[in-house]
Amino acid sequence: MLMNNSALDRSSLGRALTKLANADVSGAALLSPRSQPEKLAQRIGVTGAPGAGKSTLVGHLAMLRLQTRARLGVLAVDPSSPHSGGAILGDRIRMDDIAGSHELYIRSLGSRKTTDGLADNLPEMLDLMDAYGFDEVLLETVGVGQAEYAVRAQVDTLVLVLLPDSGDVVQAMKAGIMEMADIFVVNKADLPGAQRMVADIRRIAAVSRRAPDAWVAPILLTSSAQPESITALAQAVEQHQAWLAGTSGHQQTLHAQRARYRLKRNLERRLGDAIACQNTEFFSAPAAQQLANILDAVQTTFAADMQKASPC
Template structure:
């Protein structure tokens, strides 16, 4: 566990600076070696309205005894204004009564994969400030937004009772990525049926021998035992992960690839947006040449 007191002001400034960093600043911030301390990363994802924020809040309180805990919650940004309401932060305000708990809402900004701009670098900052664990709540997602998989060690997929159509839409995408399934708001009708439907889909996926078999849990904010069971399932998955000597190396490579891809995607978008109106009338080869030249200039370190 972290011994030095958390400098919340310095952490807040560092996260804000990185959230607004340019692609060149992001490239300079990329770590050249593994950090001395890497926080456990727990991803909480699911469709809009699944109750992720409430679940994260209760889970954070349950896991505070494990060390310094950070919560990064992604809220959707307006495609027109770029602003975000950041409702997750408002809903969790009453939880931040521990000196070892830090909560930050992030606007998704230009990303369309359930995460936020410059998120890998902000997770690096959480490591630098000595966090033992980070809960990462994605924006509401659908079938194909599973970029969070490479950013976390354990991925929890939150579903609602009577969301069968949602599960059917997800089963060829995020359903295959989850480490733990949670049917939230389990005090509502249809919760057990939803769990049975997930079991049926999980049986079809047929994980290979020795692979982790995702548990299917029922949870409710009004049932503390269900939150405790989810926390225990996370610990069990973390222990299983830790038994694989190659896992950390493989995950670090996946995260590096995602970081580079996002950096190039964002810089390409900036380079295209910066071209004049006559740019679209050029032959495609000249368009590519112009964009690549702009990208090289912006990323020159």
């Protein structure tokens, strides 16, 4: 695989990502990079409710940050049809006009079987971006609500995008994704109600519990018609990255969360495949008991390993 001091092999990366996107759990494990590169890409997640303008915002942010990054990637997750499994991949359509740079790589992904705003084998795909020498990866999720906050563990900085006059959405999110965002963005700020939305977010943030030394998430107004607002967002990302660099133990905690998510998703997919099995003998009492025993053994082993590494 080519690192950052060589030209990006887009064809090779594209084929590798396609194989991962179509792989089952066992296949993804075989296709994953065997070693971790010395330098990992900074990961910026952009999430929010459907229609908040995430794709347009990511496009402008990518072009701005590419000015100070040698190689930047965008992974955008689109919802897959529950019937056909296909996806419209509208994010790629909206970003086509920024795909002119050789060192900017944009890839749309179908969410497939996931229901948490991400895509199957996404952790492995992010590892692949590291192996190809990306300095930074922007990850755009499917439109999410209160409970879809799996992206938190997959990125270093999480940007939550909201719309003016979506106060009911904010109220619904306040016990979930609102508590996990590093930066709040009220997008399409030229619409009525933008300042009122900022005030609503401030009220919710004021009553949220946080440690005395915790990061204080800024609240920004952005608009595609106001380039300076995109610059302010990029600066806020830089400030959060600098704060992370000076925070001890954060990366270790984040890596543990990512490992937990990967194991959880793999177990869920394995179990889902087993339940979907058409062989009725699989569901006989002895087979079901055997499966239960295997799952108990996995849980016991994982719990023991976690206790050795760091007590929960």
